[in-house]
Amino acid sequence: MNYxxxxxxxxxxxxxxxxxxxxLAKPLTPIQFKEIQDAFLKHQVxxxxxxxxxxxxxxxxxxxxxELDIHPYAPSQKGHPEVLxxxxxxxxxxxxxxxxxxxxxxxxxxxxxxxxxxxTVPPVGGDTLFSNMYAAYDALSDGMKxxxxxxxxxxxxxxxxxxxxxxxxxxxxxxxxxAEHPVIRTHPETGQKLIFVNPVFTTxxxxxxxxxxxAVLKLLFEHCNQPQFQxxxxxxxxxxxxxxxxxxxxxxxxxYFPQTRSGNRITLKGDKPF
Numbered sequence: 430m431n432y433x434x435x436x437x438x439x440x441x442x443x444x445x446x447x448x449x450x451x452x453l454a455k456p457l458t459p460i461q462f463k464e465i466q467d468a469f470l471k472h473q474v475x476x477x478x479x480x481x482x483x484x485x486x487x488x489x490x491x492x493x494x495x496e497l498d499i500h501p502y503a504p505s506q507k508g509h510p511e512v513l514x515x516x517x518x519x520x521x522x523x524x525x526x527x528x529x530x531x532x533x534x535x536x537x538x539x540x541x542x543x544x545x546x547x548x549t550v551p552p553v554g555g556d557t558l559f560s561n562m563y564a565a566y567d568a569l570s571d572g573m574k575x576x577x578x579x580x581x582x583x584x585x586x587x588x589x590x591x592x593x594x595x596x597x598x599x600x601x602x603x604x605x606x607x608a609e610h611p612v613i614r615t616h617p618e619t620g621q622k623l624i625f626v627n628p629v630f631t632t633x634x635x636x637x638x639x640x641x642x643x644a645v646l647k648l649l650f651e652h653c654n655q656p657q658f659q660x661x662x663x664x665x666x667x668x669x670x671x672x673x674x675x676x677x678x679x680x681x682x683x684x685y686f687p688q689t690r691s692g693n694r695i696t697l698k699g700d701k702p703f
Contacts, residue, residue, distance in 0.1 A: 430471065434461045437468050437475075444561040444677065445660035446472035453477060453669065454486045462493055469494075469542075470619060474559045474660065474672035474679075481667050482546050484509050488695060491544050495697035498540050501533065501586065501606055506693065513694045515545065519687030526681035529560065529654050530629035532674045532696060535586035537608040541699035544671045547664045551688030557670065558661045560678045562623035565653045566613065569624075577624075580612040580637070582646075584630040609635065610702045612649075616676055617700060623676045624653055625702060653678060664690075675699065 430437075436449040446468055451461055469475050482490070488511060491497055497511040506512040517524040532540050545557075566574070586605035612634065614625035628650045634642035662670060672679060674696070 432464045441660045444473045447476045453480045453490045473677045477669040480669045491695045498696040498698045516691045518689040524683045529680045530627045535584040535606045535630045540674045540696040543696045545694040546669045547692035549691040551685035554685035555690040556682045560658045562676045564658045565624045581635045585632045589629050614702045
C-alpha cells in the first residue's frame with residue numbers, strides 16, 4: 430500500500446508497524462486519518478515515536494476513531510474518567526497486563542481498541558508483546574476450525590479483578606461484567622475470522638463438558654501465544670501504541686523492577702462480537 434502523508438514500516442511480517450511523519454498532538458488532515466486507519470486495520474497494532482501528548486490531546490486523537498470507554502475496574506486520572514494511568518515502580522506489587530489477554534473481553538461489547546502513551550521508561554525492559562489472532566486462527570487445522578465454529582465461551586471479569594485486589598491486600602465485592610462471546614469471532618470491518626478467547630477473562634466454553642472445555646481452552650491459550658504470531662515492541666520515552674483489541678492479544682513484561690514505567694491509556698468502545 431502506498432501512503433502519501435505518513436511512512437509505515439512493518440515491525441514483523443505477522444503484525445505491527447511503526448508510523449512516522451505525523452504529530453498526534455496536532456489535528457489530523459482527512460488524508461492522514463484515513464491512512465492511519467488503513468495502516469491500523471492492515472497491521473492490527475501501530476506505533477508512533479516521539480509524541481508529547483497532554484491527556485486532552487491523547488483523548489482527542491482517540492476520539493477520531495470512536496467513542497471513549499471507561500474501565501469497569503481500574504481507577505482513572507483525576508478529571509479524566511476515560512484515561513487509565515499505567516504505572517509501576519519500586520513500590521508496586523503487580524502491574525496491569527502480566528498475562529496474555531484482550532482488554533476487558535468480559536464486557537458485553539468489548540473495546541474496539543486501546544491507545545497507550547508511555548512517557549516514562551526504565552533504562553531497559555518493559556516491552557509489550559502482541560499476538561495476531563487472525564494468524565492463530567489461520568494456523569488451525571480445518572477439522573479444528575469446524576469443531577470450534579459455533580461454540581460460545583463465557584468471559585468473566587470477577588476472578589481476575591478480585592485476584593488483583595487481593596494482591597493489594599484488599600477485598601473487592603463489586604459486581605464485574607461477564608458476557609458470552611463466540612470462540613471464533615468475525616472482525617466487523619475486515620470480515621476475517623479470528624480466535625477470541627484469552628486466559629485472563631475466558632473461564633469456560635458453554636455446552637461442552639467441563640473437562641473437554643477446559644482442554645480446548647488450554648490448547649487454544651497455548652496455540653495463540655506461539656512466537657510466530659507475535660511482535661515485540663520496545664518502548665522509548667513518548668511512544669504510543671494503538672492496537673485492535675478485536676483481533677490482537679497482548680502481554681506486558683515486568684522485568685524492570687524496581688525501575689519506573691509510567692503512562693496513560695484510553696480505550697475505544699466496541700460492539701458485540703459475532
